[in-house]
Amino acid sequence: MLTVTEHGLYCASGGFHIDPWRAVERAVITHAHSDHARPGSRSYLCAADGVEVLRVRLGRDASIAGLGYGATTRLNEVQVSFHPAGHVLGSAQIRIECRGEVWVVSGDYKTQPDPTCAAFEPVFCHTFVTESTFGLPVYRWPEPASVFAEINHWWRSNQPRARTSVLFGYSLGKAQRLLAGLDASIGPILAHRAVREFLPAYAAAGIRLPAVQPATPESIRAAGGRAIVVAPPAAGNPAWLDGSGEFATAFASGWMLLRGMRRSRGADRAFALSDHADWPGLVSAIRATGASRVLVTHGASAPLVRWLNEHGWQAEALATRFVGEIPEEPETPHRG
Amino acid sequence: MRAFAQLFAVLDRTPDASGKTAALEDYFRATPPADAAWALWFLYGQRLKRAVKSVDLRRWAAEAADLPPWLVGECCDHVGDPAEALALLLPLNPHPAPLPLALLVEQRLLPLAAATEVEQRAILRATWSELDPTQRFLWHKLLAGNPGIGVSRALLVRALARLARVEIAVMAHRLLGAWRPTPAHFARLMSGEAPGGEPACPYPFYLASPLEGEAPALGAVTDWQFEWKWDGLRAQLLRRAGEAILWSRDEEIVTAGFPEVADAARALPEGTVLDGELLAWGDGPLPFAGLQRRLNRRAPSAAIRRAVPAVFMAYDLLECGGADCRQWPLTKRRRELERLLTRAADEAARREAGLSQTGWLQPDLFDSQPVAPGLPAPLRLSPALSVATWDDLAGLQAQARATGAEGLMLKQRDAAYGAGRQPGAWWKWKVAPFICDAVLVAAQPGHGRRTTRFTDYTFAVWQGDELISVAKAGSGLTDAETDAIDAFVRAHTTGRFGPARLVTPELVFELAFDGVAPSTRHKAGFVLRRPRIVRWRQDKRPAEAGTVATLRGLCRG
Numbered sequence: 001m002l003t004v005t006e007h008g009l010y011c012a013s014g015g016f017h018i019d020p021w022r023a024v025e026r027a028v029i030t031h032a033h034s035d036h037a038r039p040g041s042r043s044y045l046c047a048a049d050g051v052e053v054l055r056v057r058l059g060r061d062a063s064i065a066g067l068g069y070g071a072t073t074r075l076n077e078v079q080v081s082f083h084p085a086g087h088v089l090g091s092a093q094i095r096i097e098c099r100g101e102v103w104v105v106s107g108d109y110k111t112q113p114d115p116t117c118a119a120f121e122p123v124f125c126h127t128f129v130t131e132s133t134f135g136l137p138v139y140r141w142p143e144p145a146s147v148f149a150e151i152n153h154w155w156r157s158n159q160p161r162a163r164t165s166v167l168f169g170y171s172l173g174k175a176q177r178l179l180a181g182l183d184a185s186i187g188p189i190l191a192h193r194a195v196r197e198f199l200p201a202y203a204a205a206g207i208r209l210p211a212v213q214p215a216t217p218e219s220i221r222a223a224g225g226r227a228i229v230v231a232p233p234a235a236g237n238p239a240w241l242d243g244s245g246e247f248a249t250a251f252a253s254g255w256m257l258l259r260g261m262r263r264s265r266g267a268d269r270a271f272a273l274s275d276h277a278d279w280p281g282l283v284s285a286i287r288a289t290g291a292s293r294v295l296v297t298h299g300a301s302a303p304l305v306r307w308l309n310e311h312g313w314q315a316e317a318l319a320t321r322f323v324g325e326i327p328e329e330p331e332t333p334h335r336g
Numbered sequence: 337m338r339a340f341a342q343l344f345a346v347l348d349r350t351p352d353a354s355g356k357t358a359a360l361e362d363y364f365r366a367t368p369p370a371d372a373a374w375a376l377w378f379l380y381g382q383r384l385k386r387a388v389k390s391v392d393l394r395r396w397a398a399e400a401a402d403l404p405p406w407l408v409g410e411c412c413d414h415v416g417d418p419a420e421a422l423a424l425l426l427p428l429n430p431h432p433a434p435l436p437l438a439l440l441v442e443q444r445l446l447p448l449a450a451a452t453e454v455e456q457r458a459i460l461r462a463t464w465s466e467l468d469p470t471q472r473f474l475w476h477k478l479l480a481g482n483p484g485i486g487v488s489r490a491l492l493v494r495a496l497a498r499l500a501r502v503e504i505a506v507m508a509h510r511l512l513g514a515w516r517p518t519p520a521h522f523a524r525l526m527s528g529e530a531p532g533g534e535p536a537c538p539y540p541f542y543l544a545s546p547l548e549g550e551a552p553a554l555g556a557v558t559d560w561q562f563e564w565k566w567d568g569l570r571a572q573l574l575r576r577a578g579e580a581i582l583w584s585r586d587e588e589i590v591t592a593g594f595p596e597v598a599d600a601a602r603a604l605p606e607g608t609v610l611d612g613e614l615l616a617w618g619d620g621p622l623p624f625a626g627l628q629r630r631l632n633r634r635a636p637s638a639a640i641r642r643a644v645p646a647v648f649m650a651y652d653l654l655e656c657g658g659a660d661c662r663q664w665p666l667t668k669r670r671r672e673l674e675r676l677l678t679r680a681a682d683e684a685a686r687r688e689a690g691l692s693q694t695g696w697l698q699p700d701l702f703d704s705q706p707v708a709p710g711l712p713a714p715l716r717l718s719p720a721l722s723v724a725t726w727d728d729l730a731g732l733q734a735q736a737r738a739t740g741a742e743g744l745m746l747k748q749r750d751a752a753y754g755a756g757r758q759p760g761a762w763w764k765w766k767v768a769p770f771i772c773d774a775v776l777v778a779a780q781p782g783h784g785r786r787t788t789r790f791t792d793y794t795f796a797v798w799q800g801d802e803l804i805s806v807a808k809a810g811s812g813l814t815d816a817e818t819d820a821i822d823a824f825v826r827a828h829t830t831g832r833f834g835p836a837r838l839v840t841p842e843l844v845f846e847l848a849f850d851g852v853a854p855s856t857r858h859k860a861g862f863v864l865r866r867p868r869i870v871r872w873r874q875d876k877r878p879a880e881a882g883t884v885a886t887l888r889g890l891c892r893g
């Protein structure tokens with residue numbers, strides 16, 4: 001049903017590509033992260049919730065159509081529908097059905113709760129194409145509520161020393177999830193331009209986020225060390241923070257679960273918060289699909305493939321160019 | 337364990353020293369002494385034996401997590417640290433209920449060593465079920481012997497000193513030596529009770545700084561006392577609680593290597609601590625290398641004791657009559673030191689004569705063997721030297737080598753005994769070697785095993801256009817250099833003189849030496865003292881070598 005070509009995952013019976021890494025005729029998109037949604041294709045189809053964020057990524061002129069979660073459309077011989085993946089706003093698993101055979105391509109997904117996007121829904125299928133960014137049993141996320149309590153506590157503890165809190169997280173998805181978890185009663189919330197760019201799309205989708213001011217050296221100084229700034233990750237202290245006074249930095253990423261990763265980041269703090277499934281999430285999601293065959297993409301897929309095969313699945317790795325997350329994202333694997 | 341794991345997390349993520357010190361201070365302020373004692377013990381870098389084999393640990397963790405062993409292996413490789421990987425993959429515990437650190441160590445960790453495999457497995461499973469991942473990570477580190485938390489002793493000392501409201505040096509002193517992780521001990525560390533209960537605790541050594549400027553800049557010469565700078569092993573001799581203990585400067589107890597010193601020290605009164613130098617001693621100091629033979633073995637054989645007789649050259653008094661006397665001026669400490677050593681020598685003599693009866697020695701101290709006849713008295717007093725003018729000091733310095741010393745110590749007479757390297761009261765003025773370039777003129781085979789190669793060299797310097805030999809030296813070169821010179825000698829022999837070959841004067845060497853000694857047997861009228869090869873000057877031509885006139889100038893008449 002799906003083959004890997006030089007353009008990406010191709011469905012011949014449907015005449016479309018899923019998350020192609022080159023320009024194609026018809027692209028069906030799981031979500032708007034840049035390793036899944038690349039510009040240049042003639043037409044795009046994605047979940048209705050994802051149209052606006054995809055437009056920010058692809059530009060005003062891109063031809064993008066949306067389909068509500070659960071609704072079905074027909075592309076040539078194939079029935080296509082989108083189902084929530086719980087990864088970021090508008091992210092979807094793509095279900096394709098042709099002559100009674102059902103495949104689901106997960107894209108990126110997580111099973112943890114996230115108020116900024118629809119929750120992951122398992123979809124029954126014969127073949128499940130799963131991501132495996134965190135495909136080892138050492139990855140098991142703490143409760144998001146406890147992570148946000150830590151983040152808010154950290155922010156508060158920086159205020160008496162008049163140190164602005166700078167929290168790094170990827171600009172689409174993670175940043176908005178962070179905004180949603182911040183306690184606005186603590187102080188002013190500022191956001192980097194790359195983060196604010198997506199906020200209208202969130203507003204349009206009815207996602208409630210706290211009021212956010214643009215982060216500039218002036219606005220940061222004006223807050224007198226009481227503000228928190230949400231910004232995309234950067235190595236060291238980025239130039240746009242120059243002249244902003246003293247600050248403390250923190251990263252929010254799944255990799256921060258590992259001590260070596262925390263130390264190599266060189267931030268003052270690290271919070272283990274991921275938009276990908278952890279090991280229990282992967283296993284439970286795979287189990288819930290009822291699929292007998294599992295294709296594994298992303299990162300280090302070998303351990304998950306072997307474990308699945310040992311536990312009654314028919315599993316193999318699928319070579320794609322999905323990288324777990326986009327290079328400038330902190331969740332980019334450092335090894336493997 | 338909860339608080340200790342929290343402390344670990346903070347230390348681990350806090351880069352700055354002040355933040356770490358504050359975290360340590362907070363922890364030790366809030367922690368009960370029993371836990372604090374163990375925490376301190378581990379933070380100070382003390383180790384336990386590995387309690388569980390790492391293969392067993394992995395196997396049982398895999399079993400508890402219901403994961404195949406290969407996958408646990410993958411995780412360990414991926415994370416890089418098995419202690420962390422296993423901590424993360426074990427089943428989560430939503431309600432961790434860790435034992436306090438002291439109980440965890442004493443009831444779980446310590447019993448592991450003597451436990452059977454079945455018991456070990458049971459202890460591990462029970463403990464895992466009580467801990468969260470960070471606590472488990474530390475637990476695994478403890479199983480391996482030490483958490484290896486990155487905190488320097490200096491920070492630890494600073495935090496505890498601040499907490500106990502004492503000087504850093506005082507806390508450093510309290511932390512030195514052999515101590516046990518008991519609540520009583522921790523309480524004593526904080527309260528600073530008299531060290532009487534801790535006979536093994538030495539004081540921080542006061543270290544001399546190198547004299548850089550001119551000595552006269554130090555003020556009136558009469559304000560200073562001078563001593564030889566001995567090339568031995570700096571040590572403190574503790575005579576407390578019926579024991580005599582020798583501590584080296586790197587905080588090791590070396591008593592076992594120097595039984596004659598320890599025996600002799602028993603003649604000192606209770607509550608005495610001396611600072612000094614352990615030396616190998618014949619008629620005077622023997623080369624430092626000899627001392628190594630004392631340090632390598634626990635109890636030296638009679639043969640070694642005879643071949644390398646050891647003495648303790650005392651030069652300061654840190655504790656007198658059970659009281660810390662480091663604040664006394666040097667003159668007072670010195671006077672008391674001399675008095676104590678004289679009485680000890682009398683005591684030793686009386687002991688040999690079987691007349692030992694004094695008030696301040698305990699009878700049970702007398703069963704030690706007397707010093708073997710013919711060996712030097714093991715307790716000696718480093719002489720205090722004085723000079724009338726700073727100019728005379730240079731003359732004294734010139735005698736250092738003849739005495740077997742490395743140079744001079746300059747000590748301020750009215751200064752207290754410091755801690756660590758605080759410049760001001762103690763200076764060391766080391767004898768710098770003389771240096772000259774000389775030409776290889778002859779070589780002969782060395783002794784013993786090396787006889788096949790030419791390894792003993794004769795060096796010469798210029799007098800007019802004649803090369804006059806002034807030194808013999810061997811070794812100091814690499815094997816490759818020695819081979820190259822051996823080949824050179826064979827290829828450039830111009831004559832023979834007994835076993836020696838005369839060679840074409842082509843190769844130049846830099847020599848270091850301690851001075852020149854007049855000699856009627858040498859054509860130059862002198863010979864270099866203790867010459868050794870510094871390096872082969874392949875960049876120099878023979879014409880660039882030194883002259884007899886320059887060397888004679890060093891002779892100081």
Ligand SMILES: [Zn+2]
Pocket residue numbers: 031033087108324325
């Ligand atoms: Zn993604």
Ligand SMILES: [Zn+2]
Pocket residue numbers: 033035036107108322323324325
């Ligand atoms: Zn991805």
